[in-house]
Amino acid sequence: MNFQAVKAIYIYEMKRFFRTLMESLLSPVISTSLYFVVFGAAIGSRIDQVEGVAYGAFIVPGLIMLSVMTQSISNASFAIYFPKFIGTIFELLSAPVNAFEIVLGYVGAAATKSFVIGVIILITARFFVEIHIQHPLAMLAFLTLTCLSFSLFGFIIGIWARDFQQLQLIPLLIITPMVFLGGSFYSISMLPPAWQSISLFNPVVYLISGFRWSFFGTADVAIGLSLLAILGFTALCLSLIWLIFKTGYRIKS
Amino acid sequence: MSVVEVNGLSKIYDGGLEALKSVSLRIEKGEILALLGPNGAGKTTLISALCGISSPTSGTAQVGGYDIATQYRKARCLIGLVPQEVALEPFERVINTVRFSRGLFGKARDDALIERILRQLSLWDKRHSRINALSGGMKRRVLIAKALCHEPRVLFLDEPTAGVDVELRRDMWQIVRGLKADGVTIILTTHYIEEAEAIADRVGIINKGELLLVEEKNALMARMGRKTLRIDLQAPVSAVPTTLVGYDLELSPDGTSLSYHYDTSGNGTGITRLLQALAQEGLGLRDIQTTQSSLEEIFVSLVAEGTG
Ligand SMILES: Nc1ncnc2c1ncn2[C@@H]1O[C@H](COP(=O)(O)OP(=O)(O)OP(=O)(O)O)[C@@H](O)[C@H]1O
Ligand SMILES: [Mg+2]
Numbered sequence: 001m002n003f004q005a006v007k008a009i010y011i012y013e014m015k016r017f018f019r020t021l022m023e024s025l026l027s028p029v030i031s032t033s034l035y036f037v038v039f040g041a042a043i044g045s046r047i048d049q050v051e052g053v054a055y056g057a058f059i060v061p062g063l064i065m066l067s068v069m070t071q072s073i074s075n076a077s078f079a080i081y082f083p084k085f086i087g088t089i090f091e092l093l094s095a096p097v098n099a100f101e102i103v104l105g106y107v108g109a110a111a112t113k114s115f116v117i118g119v120i121i122l123i124t125a126r127f128f129v130e131i132h133i134q135h136p137l138a139m140l141a142f143l144t145l146t147c148l149s150f151s152l153f154g155f156i157i158g159i160w161a162r163d164f165q166q167l168q169l170i171p172l173l174i175i176t177p178m179v180f181l182g183g184s185f186y187s188i189s190m191l192p193p194a195w196q197s198i199s200l201f202n203p204v205v206y207l208i209s210g211f212r213w214s215f216f217g218t219a220d221v222a223i224g225l226s227l228l229a230i231l232g233f234t235a236l237c238l239s240l241i242w243l244i245f246k247t248g249y250r251i252k253s
Numbered sequence: 254m255s256v257v258e259v260n261g262l263s264k265i266y267d268g269g270l271e272a273l274k275s276v277s278l279r280i281e282k283g284e285i286l287a288l289l290g291p292n293g294a295g296k297t298t299l300i301s302a303l304c305g306i307s308s309p310t311s312g313t314a315q316v317g318g319y320d321i322a323t324q325y326r327k328a329r330c331l332i333g334l335v336p337q338e339v340a341l342e343p344f345e346r347v348i349n350t351v352r353f354s355r356g357l358f359g360k361a362r363d364d365a366l367i368e369r370i371l372r373q374l375s376l377w378d379k380r381h382s383r384i385n386a387l388s389g390g391m392k393r394r395v396l397i398a399k400a401l402c403h404e405p406r407v408l409f410l411d412e413p414t415a416g417v418d419v420e421l422r423r424d425m426w427q428i429v430r431g432l433k434a435d436g437v438t439i440i441l442t443t444h445y446i447e448e449a450e451a452i453a454d455r456v457g458i459i460n461k462g463e464l465l466l467v468e469e470k471n472a473l474m475a476r477m478g479r480k481t482l483r484i485d486l487q488a489p490v491s492a493v494p495t496t497l498v499g500y501d502l503e504l505s506p507d508g509t510s511l512s513y514h515y516d517t518s519g520n521g522t523g524i525t526r527l528l529q530a531l532a533q534e535g536l537g538l539r540d541i542q543t544t545q546s547s548l549e550e551i552f553v554s555l556v557a558e559g560t561g
Contacts, residue, residue, distance in 0.1 A: 002326070002359045004356045004357075004358075004359045004360060004361060005356060005357045005358070005359055007356060008352075008353050008355075008356025008357050009353075009356075009357070011353075011356075012349070012353045015349065019344070082342075083342075086340055086341075086342065086343070087336075087338055087340030088340045088341065088342055090304075090306050090334070090336050090340060091354060091357065091399070092357070093304075093305050093306045094304040094305050094306055094329060094332065094334050095329060095357040095358055096325065096326040096327070096328075096329040096330045096358060096359055097357065098326075248308060252306070252307055252308055
């Protein structure tokens with residue numbers, strides 16, 4: 001195991017994060033605040049409570065998930081797409097590192113960034129609403145697993161993408177709708193029965209539900225199912241990455 | 254045992270282009286091998302395959318006795334690569350990108366070493382500059398620093414002096430000689446024959462994916478060192494004067510100039526005698542000039558030899 005290499009990649013990537021610290025942190029903080037103004041104040045004044053939780057507080061886990069998922073994907077996909085784009089990938093390919101170490105460095109850094117962003121959003125939210133976290137450990141576990149699995153997923157997109165359009169395509173066309181329709185701002189139980197059943201095919205529902213459970217103890221789906229969903233997604237991404245490196249898909253000619 | 258051993262290495266790109274045709278090659282420890290070949294010959298393809306950037310279609314290779322595919326970790330630890338294309342992250346600072354390279358190759362941070370390398374390449378004053386604020390030649394130096402910072406034993410330099418000024422070229426040669434003195438094996442590609450002449454121990458010529466020959470530089474230079482002396486006459490002649498037949502002169506069609514081929518590596522060029530003989534013949538000279546056979550011509554003749 002080439003720990004030096006993992007460390008080098010991780011530090012290098014984190015430095016990029018700190019170089020653009022203001023942009024990195026400011027945009028999630030601002031957009032969260034905006035969500036609070038729009039959803040919390042405007043809609044919250046009409047919806048009093050969801051499942052016994054004030055609406056403003058109810059949307060916090062969904063908001064965190066929304067940012068963490070999109071940030072993980074964009075950070076990780078960019079981190080590996082950029083070296084491909086400017087040609088510096090040659091160095092990774094010629095270095096004595098294996099796929100696992102490369103992934104650990106890049107995905108580790110991307111996941112760390114989105115974890116930090118998730119925590120920042122939580123702190124921001126506390127300025128607007130009162131939140132009590134019922135299961136802090138489960139909350140941390142869900143947050144970590146989400147950061148990790150979506151960073152893995154972003155890494156795959158970054159390798160697959162041939163240009164900047166493709167880099168944006170999947171997040172824009174698949175992830176964003178899935179996240180918005182995944183119950184970030186509402187409970188699935190608020191939907192008509194037909195839509196409830198359809199929602200159950202959206203994997204993001206399970207993640208948000210589980211994460212929300214760790215906050216308030218209420219969930220749309222059983223917590224065990226949520227855990228299974230996130231673990232399954234992580235496993236799927238890991239096997240895809242394994243396959244990519246084994247075949248050299250879109251990295252080696 | 255040779256430090257680099259290539260056995261029947263072939264590379265067929267996805268489009269079906271056969272960029273390397275069963276190349277076999279041995280490179281000894283501490284030698285400098287210059288790979289020459291026209292554009293598209295397969296030089297970069299060979300280097301990329303050896304460094305792990307692309308996978309060979311068939312064949313094997315060992316570096317330092319380690320197979321590049323099955324023992325890639327040990328093999329790659331020994332290899333440094335300066336690629337042909339300048340690829341660097343534009344917003345990163347010089348020192349960070351060099352440190353990154355060292356870490357990537359599994360070596361612990363060593364500031365003293367990096368300072369030495371950056372000073373050697375006249376980059377020390379620029380260590381905190383962003384890459385995009387450097388000139389093209391400086392960027393190439395950064396690439397060299399990145400390749401050297403993990404102390405490779407085998408260094409691949411893919412056209413290290415393309416687009417580089419005379420001074421850096423001399424610096425480069427100095428560095429290459431210094432590395433050789435430390436026992437580092439160096440494989441470089443170049444389009445400048447004087448570069449091969451200045452630093453290489455052996456020269457390999459590659460064309461259309463085939464390694465045509467690998468030869469001691471001195472032997473090859475002797476073959477390449479053919480020069481031509483062109484003598485413009487004041488008055489045209491209809492034929493080469495009989496007294497000059499022994500010089501194997503070529504008369505231009507209009508009869509105004511004579512060409513004399515000679516060898517710089519021989520004991521005497523015969524120019525003095527020829528000029529005396531011309532004077533005795535009473536032929537007035539208008540101008541004389543010499544030309545050296547260019548690399549291009551040498552390729553043409555070697556390729557013609559190889560296929561004919
Ligand atoms: N990734 C690739 N896919 C398809 N063909 C390629 C690829 N890379 C190189 N080639 C082709 O392989 C052949 C050899 O290219 P290579 O880059 O090895 O030449 P070279 O000897 O380094 O030339 P130059 O002196 O111009 O650098 C060329 O015909 C080139 O077009
Ligand atoms: Mg080349």
